Amino acid sequence: MTTASQNKPLGQGNYAELEKWAASTLGATRIEIARAERLSGGAVQENWRIDALVQDGRHEGAQRWVLRTDADASLMVSLDRTAEFGVVSAAHDAGVKVAAPIARCENSDVIGSQFVLQTFEHGEGQGRRLTRDPGLDTWGPAVARELGIELAKIHQIRATDTSLGFLPQPMLSPAKSEVAKLRAALDKAAEPRPALEYTLTWLNDNDPGSEHLTLVHGDFRTGNYLVSEGHLSAVLDWEFAHWGDPHEDIGWFTAKCWRFGNNHLPGGGIAKLADFLEGYRSIAGDLIDESQLPYWQILAAAKWAAIAVLQGDRYRTGGENSLELALTGLMVSELELEALDGIKAYEKDHASR
Amino acid sequence: MRRIHAPTLIELSIETLKNEIQSQKTLDGSQRYALAMAISALNIARAEILTEPEAAQWQLLDYIYDDGQGNMKQLAQHIRSKAVSDETYPDLRQRLETLLVSELEVRNPAALKQRAADNAAY
Numbered sequence: 001m002t003t004a005s006q007n008k009p010l011g012q013g014n015y016a017e018l019e020k021w022a023a024s025t026l027g028a029t030r031i032e033i034a035r036a037e038r039l040s041g042g043a044v045q046e047n048w049r050i051d052a053l054v055q056d057g058r059h060e061g062a063q064r065w066v067l068r069t070d071a072d073a074s075l076m077v078s079l080d081r082t083a084e085f086g087v088v089s090a091a092h093d094a095g096v097k098v099a100a101p102i103a104r105c106e107n108s109d110v111i112g113s114q115f116v117l118q119t120f121e122h123g124e125g126q127g128r129r130l131t132r133d134p135g136l137d138t139w140g141p142a143v144a145r146e147l148g149i150e151l152a153k154i155h156q157i158r159a160t161d162t163s164l165g166f167l168p169q170p171m172l173s174p175a176k177s178e179v180a181k182l183r184a185a186l187d188k189a190a191e192p193r194p195a196l197e198y199t200l201t202w203l204n205d206n207d208p209g210s211e212h213l214t215l216v217h218g219d220f221r222t223g224n225y226l227v228s229e230g231h232l233s234a235v236l237d238w239e240f241a242h243w244g245d246p247h248e249d250i251g252w253f254t255a256k257c258w259r260f261g262n263n264h265l266p267g268g269g270i271a272k273l274a275d276f277l278e279g280y281r282s283i284a285g286d287l288i289d290e291s292q293l294p295y296w297q298i299l300a301a302a303k304w305a306a307i308a309v310l311q312g313d314r315y316r317t318g319g320e321n322s323l324e325l326a327l328t329g330l331m332v333s334e335l336e337l338e339a340l341d342g343i344k345a346y347e348k349d350h351a352s353r
Numbered sequence: 354m355r356r357i358h359a360p361t362l363i364e365l366s367i368e369t370l371k372n373e374i375q376s377q378k379t380l381d382g383s384q385r386y387a388l389a390m391a392i393s394a395l396n397i398a399r400a401e402i403l404t405e406p407e408a409a410q411w412q413l414l415d416y417i418y419d420d421g422q423g424n425m426k427q428l429a430q431h432i433r434s435k436a437v438s439d440e441t442y443p444d445l446r447q448r449l450e451t452l453l454v455s456e457l458e459v460r461n462p463a464a465l466k467q468r469a470a471d472n473a474a475y
Contacts, residue, residue, distance in 0.1 A: 040383065183433070186429075192424075192425045192426040192428070192429035192430075193425075193429060194413075194425060194428045194429045194432050194449060194452075195449040195450075195452065195453055196429075197429045197430075197432040197433045198432050198445070198446065198449055200433070201432060201433060201435065201438070256471075261467070263467070263471050264474075323387075323390050323391065323394055324390060326394070327390060327393060327394060327397075330397065330460045330461075331460075331461075333453045333456035333457050333460060333461075334457060334460070334461055334464045336449075336453050337450065337453040337454070337457065337464075337468070340446060340449065340450050340453070341468070343446070344446075
């Protein structure tokens with residue numbers, strides 16, 4: 001389900017409050033916002049590009065930042081902005097390519113809700129544009145290797161990391177914990193989906209078990225990273241981060257539903273799986289077992305289906321008159337069928353072993 | 354004489370929007386995306402008018418429950434509690450698949466074509 005926030009739209013009307021807060025937080029004598037422009041994308045978060053002139057302090061000079069705040073409605077399963085800032089900071093400290101965290105504001109008086117500031121990173125992020133790029137054959141394998149390296153760095157962050165003590169430890173196995181979250185979300189959904197329930201029951205019954213509990217990005221896929229001049233520039237959108245099984249991120253990244261039609265390129269629709277795994281294994285060694293990926297790809301299809309149900313509910317019951325949300329709600333059957341096809345293939349493969 | 358009825362009007366609207374996208378060179382990406390979404394929605398509406406989208410749902414419910422006794426919410430709950438499962442209803446998965454295929458025939462026939470091509474390729 002979704003929650004409404006009380007955002008004031010960012011504009012010259014509240015520049016002064018933002019400038020005052022930023023100057024005080026960043027140790028500047030004065031900050032002037034020259035321009036704020038809402039960036040496209042982000043059904044759950046709103047992203048604004050901020051051009052600012054900073055006087056004094058460690059950020060002195062012309063700066064370009066991203067201000068990230070909740071959109072009008074956010075999914076209950078996502079982290080709030082300050083928790084997400086903590087996760088991005090931990091990833092930044094671990095050497096992951098991210099938009100560097102600058103500051104967080106937990107006071108909703110400044111612009112109407114919590115927000116964070118990060119550096120603005122250049123690059124193309126739209127999945128459909130990346131997967132349709134005429135030069136994909138040239139840069140795709142290299143970026144897939146870089147993505148493998150970055151994801152492996154994320155998976156080196158373990159539950160013993162005290163800076164992430166605010167992330168809850170799963171009470172069940174990572175797979176069963178994900179199933180429980182999706183069931184809890186579906187309990188509040190307006191439209192019953194028996195095929196999705198069937199998939200979740202199958203996932204619960206076929207849990208492969210987990211050897212390692214690591215930080216999981218939770219939305220690591222094409223469309224959530226930036227590519228600039230043929231190289232990865234930043235991993236974005238950390239609001240679904242949690243402790244879990246590292247296979248979960250790879251299942252999500254390689255799932256058919258995130259290949260944008262390039263089904264012959266399991267590496268996120270941009271490269272072969274081997275390219276991605278080469279980079280991943282160069283850092284993580286044998287942390288993951290490739291034979292488990294089909295299970296986690298089925299979980300990925302089920303998770304996206306559940307999210308699509310919730311997005312559809314923002315139209316059905318949430319009062320948001322958006323054609324995009326209504327159409328997303330109708331995508332559920334495609335994702336459920338992908339999951340059922342995955343189960344069929346999984347069982348056929350296991351029966352022949 | 355051609356009848357001007359709902360599917361015809363939708364079809365003509367789709368053609369009009371497609372022509373607009375092609376002829377209006379000044380449309381930016383987000384405007385083209387919005388028009389493409391409207392075309393998708395109209396295609397779905399047209400397909401829904403021309404089919405009986407709930408027929409497959411009733412066939413599934415009739416397989417599980419006595420005539421007129423079940424509904425989709427109940428079925429979802431029964432699958433979660435395992436009162437309805439592959440053991441109790443061996444064709445369950447196949448029946449669910451049939452329902453999804455019938456939904457996609459309305460909502461996204463292109464996805465079914467892609468699925469058939471993928472199944473042939475792998």
